[in-house]
Amino acid sequence: AQSVAQPEDQVNVAEGNPLTVKCTYSVSGNPYLFWYVQYPNRGLQFLLKYITGDNLVKGSYGFEAEFNKSQTSFHLKKPSALVSDSALYFCAVRGFTSGSARQLTFGSGTQLTVLP
């Protein structure tokens, strides 16, 4: 069974500092990895995805993520955090084995707070 772990429930960072939100995964076969963001009272919004190719993936709002196959990680990063980045972030994996295994499996989420 595929799974995603987000080891930190909460990440606090000062505005202007770099931020990292951690994610590790477990899946059979090649991993297809996604990051979503959820602002208060809103649905999840797609940020970026890793399918294949470069290990550094660039996405919306200046976010990027680094895929590391040996460490089975897909950490979300941003060089300079903004107060408006404060939100709940979800990492997700989609396996490529069969039928139901193609579903998106989400981590438990990490609340990012950027302090002014």
Added chain:
Amino acid sequence: EAQVTQNPRYLITVTGKKLTVTCSQNMNHEYMSWYRQDPGLGLRQIYYSMNVEVTDKGDVPEGYKVSRKEKRNFPLILESPSPNQTSLYFCASSLSMGVRTEAFFGQGTRLTVV
């Protein structure tokens, strides 16, 4: 505007009273699914549908029903709601079930069962 629309956004009901949460997408997506979001558990899939008249159970299907009579609509039915179904529910759609495709989410339905 491409979107997934859920209704209602908020619902308070009593134990045992049947309810339906509607979901509609205007992107001609084949794949639709329902999730529930609970603190510390992330999103867990309830049911999904690969196309019209094709539905299957996700990770937590007990107490829920779905139907997919039209491509754009995927309602979630709670025949006899119980307090443990109090949660935040999201409908999602994607172009296909392909591994490369991202999902689009509705704004959520916050359900309270008393």
